[in-house]
Amino acid sequence: MTELGIGIVGGGYMGKAHAVAMSSVGAVFNTKLRPRLEMVAAGSVESAQRYRKAFGFARAAESWQQLVQDPKVEAIVIASPQETHRAIAEAAFELGKPVLCEKPLGASIKDARAMVAAAEKAGVVNMVGFNYIRTPASQFARQLLSEGTIGDVTYFRGEMTEDFLADPALPFNWRCEGLANGNMGDLAPHPINAALALMGPVARVMADIETVHSERSGQAVTNDDHSQLMLRFESGVMGHLYSSRIATGRKMGYAYEIHGTKGHIRFDQEDQNALWLYLAEGPEAQRGFRKILTGPAHPDFEPFCQGPGHGTGYQDQIIIEARDFLQAIETGTAVWPTFRDGLAVSEVIEAAWESTVTNSWVDVATH
Template sequence: MEIGIGLIGAGYMGKLHAVALNAAPAVFNTKLRARLEMICTTTENGAKEKAEQFGFARSTSDWSTLVNDPRVEAIVIASPQTTHREIALEAFKLGKPVLCEKPLGASLADATAMAQAAQASEQVNLVGFNYIRTPATQLAHQLIKEGVIGDITFFRGEHTEDFFANPNASATWRSSGDSNGTMGDLAPHMINCAHVLVGPIRKVSAQIETVFKTRPSECAPNIVEQVTNDDVAQFMCTFENGATGHLLFSRVALGKKMGIIYEIIGTKGALRFDQEDQNTL
């Protein structure tokens, strides 16, 4: 049994989705197999090149062509956040399942409209929160659900990396646009983790900061560009169940490559996880 997949976006995450779609049947022994039907990138030549590289049958530079193609039965959105809403709404209108990369939209309004469209369509849908699926975190979720650590009283989480820690690194798409900053890029994973493991957040007191306010232009290093989004963000919070917490996010944390870390304190015990030692809880 096959399902025709259309992939929009061929950057870092687009490539990973293509690899995962090919590997999933062998890894999980599924009867349903992905047929890599069509890929979409910003140019026709680029799309054709990525189709050959990733194993897609066809390519296009027009996302609408992909979404409306009858042989494309499910959509993976791995394009910039500002494009997510329009693509998802069209796919749901046509009754096609959607897997959308995080953050869901470029704004609260985008995300709300997409969630409402997904609910109305009754189609299978998913946001790409992959880190909550790791075996250790699934075990943490099970232990919490079984009451092993008692009632949760405190949660501390962080997602810290150092890919923008060099102040002389060139400005890129990451250095402009609210949804491309740390709050849009790194924060969603740990906020999702907090929601899954502890529950909804009731209130926050937050701070964001741009550490390196200018960067050399990618096209002309002698020209300086303003950085218009955040490098670091943090907030204290209170969950609906009464637990308190602190969450930290940074793309300029030297030495951190995949610093997804959380500590959960309960009335009977505690849990700690670090993604850089991902098989230990």
Template sequence: MKQKFRIALIGTGYIGKTHALAYRSVNAVFPDLPELVADLVVDIDETAGRAFAAQFGFARFSTDWHDAVSDPEIDIIAIATPNHLHKDMAIEALRAGKHVYCEKPLAVTIEDSEAMAEAARNASGQTLVGYNYLCNPALQLARKMIESGRIGRPLFFRGVNDEDYMADPKTPHSWRCERAKAGAGTLGDLATHLISLSQFLMGDIVGVAGRTYTAHAKRPVASDQAAYRTVENDDVVSVLVEFEGGARGELSSSRIAWGRKNRLAFEIHGEKGTILFDQERLNELEIFETPEDADAQGFRKILIGPAHPPYGAFVQSTGHQLGFNDLKVIEVKNLIEGIANGSPCYPSFEDALKVEQVIDRVLNPQPGT
């Protein structure tokens, strides 16, 4: 009989929908995997939650996340809630022997993140954090190129993650503007992807010097445009970093960059070449390699296709493109494989803690830095 894992999803918002789509697709795309059963969905809004359960084929619904954690039939708890709710749900689930699949960032404070990582160290369940951009075959190829020496020793990483979802100063105040609910602003929402990506490609960050900036200090209240609330976290962040191998880097992120929709872009300069990537063109990777003849030098674009696994599991033709939701399917595949094989998932809570440590060093610089 084929092995099965039953999953409970807590949260039915934007990211919850990407989870639900991935649960429905993962066994169709990767038929040799154990079966993932969308068993239970949890949302405090009963009307919306029941509609979501029916839409995506969940067998059951609850308004109380404790029901998911205590249910002996559930193997995996997926947390797709606002950031400040992650810690208690994750720790209780781990203590109950569940595997935990949590969206980023890990938590809103370094103390909460450390508590989650400690709970994972003492638990039998696997953990995975939703940095699904790392599942892109283009980034897997970039890492392979670096490790094989295609561009020589990496010397410098320059990365940016910009969006414009809060560029308009009239955009209403939300939980994302509150330190207690969101933690850091751009730093914890967007730059966290950039930090995780840079460490995936370059190794751990060991030196940090950063500055944050809040461009719009107040935002209107959604229910009363004449009333305003204070924005408690950052709109823009700039960070200088040093990686464990000695390479240096510059990381910059903004949530007020008009015209930028998901510009998660980087360039890596090595002794013998350069690699370029931009998430807005997520099926392309560019590489410059120093040839013998100077007149033949130039960047070469690699279009991701079936030669770059697991692209071929989705489509057999180059140029037909993977998308954001496909990366989530790959992430869920990695989760199921890790649980089935008993091998650590990446990034685990321990890996994600390293991202939170960088964020904390930006927000709370040590004397002399």
């Protein structure tokens, strides 16, 4: 068991989640590497100090630059806004320090490409924070697919629906400007990552992207509210993705359904401890979608609880992610999703935007 000094950039929504995860991952997974909350950086020194006390870091940094360079900071988690991802990652790689970067990989595809180049040049552990795919249920879905349990897949539908901007009367805020903060920048990466994880590479897309509420507080909203993508995977399978920040009533609509020749899988993160599975086997009269409750029989569940059906939550995904990051550092092995995998997500997004210009199908490979 060796300690590992962790530096986290950002102490907001995700910064806190990573701090908590780093506090408990050792006890949960009995990891070889034991993270030590060494340093936190934030938008201001004051807030960094506040985070230090609240989350139990040893020190607060004056800037992310200081944090990255601090010799006791041995691994870095980037949980600051998308615009900052690239510079922080590049600086860390420069010093050969492993990075876990929150999704999306930078604020643009240009950022994403530069970040992949930096990571691969440095040859150190690099990972993107697509946490949802790490629930026991979604890991189990991947396992079922790879074992062919539902036969040949014939259709995939994914979505990521929330409603935090559904009310047209909500005032203008930072989320209303900057492509990286719009639906395509902020929400779509999750279901696209899910699609890639579950189905493999996307061959081509055709998209419709829309800003429904184009004005808030008298100010023009300059990014999109929701979008749909028709797609074909490289396997030939047909797919559809919908993401939205205006889906009134939906709070955590990270959901998918996968049709196969022998079965059907359905999942909705709003009930993250259940995976629905239909199998076209056994007597016709006894067939039906089964609500499988996650338990010790499913990936990464038992360390959280020995009892099936007792349930894991949002924070637990981040703990699993932390475990994977630590393991990658310990073993020196790349862990999915790497920056390159993060770039693949950005490429689908890029192709989708292009298709709204050409009004036709766009090959992802060319992006």
